[in-house]
Amino acid sequence: MNEDKQVNSPNTDVAKECQTFSIGELAKAFDVTPRSIRFYEEQGLLSPQRSGQTRIYSKKDKVRLKLILRGKRLGFSLAETRTLFNLYDSHQNSKIQLQAMLEMTAQKRAILTQQLEDINVLMTELDDVELRCKDELELLKRG
Amino acid sequence: MNEDKQVNSPNTDVAKECQTFSIGELAKAFDVTPRSIRFYEEQGLLSPQRSGQTRIYSKKDKVRLKLILRGKRLGFSLAETRTLFNLYDSHQNSKIQLQAMLEMTAQKRAILTQQLEDINVLMTELDDVELRCKDELELLKRG
DNA sequence: CCTTACCTTTACGTTCACGTAAACTTAATA
DNA sequence: TATTAAGTTTACGTGAACGTAAAGGTAAGG
Numbered sequence: 001m002n003e004d005k006q007v008n009s010p011n012t013d014v015a016k017e018c019q020t021f022s023i024g025e026l027a028k029a030f031d032v033t034p035r036s037i038r039f040y041e042e043q044g045l046l047s048p049q050r051s052g053q054t055r056i057y058s059k060k061d062k063v064r065l066k067l068i069l070r071g072k073r074l075g076f077s078l079a080e081t082r083t084l085f086n087l088y089d090s091h092q093n094s095k096i097q098l099q100a101m102l103e104m105t106a107q108k109r110a111i112l113t114q115q116l117e118d119i120n121v122l123m124t125e126l127d128d129v130e131l132r133c134k135d136e137l138e139l140l141k142r143g
Numbered sequence: 144m145n146e147d148k149q150v151n152s153p154n155t156d157v158a159k160e161c162q163t164f165s166i167g168e169l170a171k172a173f174d175v176t177p178r179s180i181r182f183y184e185e186q187g188l189l190s191p192q193r194s195g196q197t198r199i200y201s202k203k204d205k206v207r208l209k210l211i212l213r214g215k216r217l218g219f220s221l222a223e224t225r226t227l228f229n230l231y232d233s234h235q236n237s238k239i240q241l242q243a244m245l246e247m248t249a250q251k252r253a254i255l256t257q258q259l260e261d262i263n264v265l266m267t268e269l270d271d272v273e274l275r276c277k278d279e280l281e282l283l284k285r286g
Numbered sequence: 287c288c289t290t291a292c293c294t295t296t297a298c299g300t301t302c303a304c305g306t307a308a309a310c311t312t313a314a315t316a
Numbered sequence: 317t318a319t320t321a322a323g324t325t326t327a328c329g330t331g332a333a334c335g336t337a338a339a340g341g342t343a344a345g346g
Contacts, residue, residue: 006271022292022293023150023292023293024165024291024292024293033334033335034292035294035334035335035336036294036333036334036335039296039333039334043333052293052294052341052342053293053294053295053341053342054292054293054294054342055293055294068267069258070264072333073218073256073257073258073261074261074262074265075216077331077333078332078333079334088272095280095283098276098279098280098283099280100274101272101274102276102277103271105272105276107272108269109266109269110264112265114216114264115149115216115217115258115262116259116262117257118213118217119215119217119255119259120215122213122217122251122255123255126248126251126252129231129248130245130248131243133244133245133248134245137238137241137242138243140238140241155323165322165323166322166323167321167323168304173314176304176305177304177322178305178306179304179305179325181324181325182303183302186303195311195312195324196311196323196324196325197312197323197324198324200324215303219301220302221302222302256315273336
């Protein structure tokens with residue numbers, strides 16, 4: 001029964017590498033609060049190991065968190081991300097599952113395409129605004 | 144005092160063009176609810192003319208709404224968009240205003256760049272997932 | 287031994303962006 | 317004239333994504 005009592009102190013590993021992370025480490029690494037990470041777990045997006053009460057995050061968990069945050073940046077709700085995770089995880093690969101997955105990817109692709117267009121438009125507008133601002137500033141300098 | 148009683152009925156214009164819109168028309172045009180449009184006004188993002196109680200939206204208002212919605216798609220809060228509007232509108236063009244504007248554009252540009260990267264990564268991942276799904280479906284067909 | 291630094295759960299509070307219901311006015315139409 | 321169909325204000329409700337105490341456990345260091 002001498003399991004699950006490894007790596008109690010972070011960065012105090014013996015031979016291999018630091019494969020696990022505390023909630024605080026992950027929080028710092030991705031600049032989020034521990035509260036958020038616990039909330040993602042509560043919403044079924046993460047399920048880290050436990051050492052007693054304490055959460056222990058693997059590299060896979062870390063990747064998951066990264067995916068969650070990228071999804072957030074792109075306007076995905078946590079529920080959507082969870083659905084994607086579930087579809088991806090369930091390796092039942094029934095026809096229905098696969099088609100649901102394809103539908104979801106198609107839908108997401110459409111949104112992303114729209115966002116690309118939005119970004120391009122906004123970027124050139126920002127170019128415009130910036131130029132005009134800089135011109136004005138020059139005028140203020142010389143005037 | 145025979146002003147502000149033009150265009151009571153939509154699409155019943157005489158000569159020029161339909162330059163104004165009712166809240167319902169705008170709502171349909173952009174697929175949002177009238178409630179949302181009123182809310183944007185409440186937050187200081189729109190200020191349409193009035194004909195009595197009724198709101199009358201100009202082409203400029205329409206453009207504004209378009210900008211608001213694009214901002215939303217890119218993750219801008221209404222408060223951020225309002226700030227941008229205010230900066231853009233105030234043609235005082237003081238040094239401070241201009242620099243605030245430049246800071247804002249720089250910050251937004253950074254976020255957009257990050258989003259572009261996120262989108263590219265996700266797109267290729269979607270490609271991957273889609274390919275695998277389709278392969279699996281083929282196997283199901285032939286198996 | 288005590289403090290400090292993390293970790294935990296429980297639970298209520300908060301912000302944003304509206305939704306929704308109530309009660310009303312005005313305008314066009316049957 | 318009565319009835320839709322649009323608009324209006326006021327005001328309370330809601331879901332998502334956390335924030336923020338409160339109250340406590342644990343382990344290292346002075």
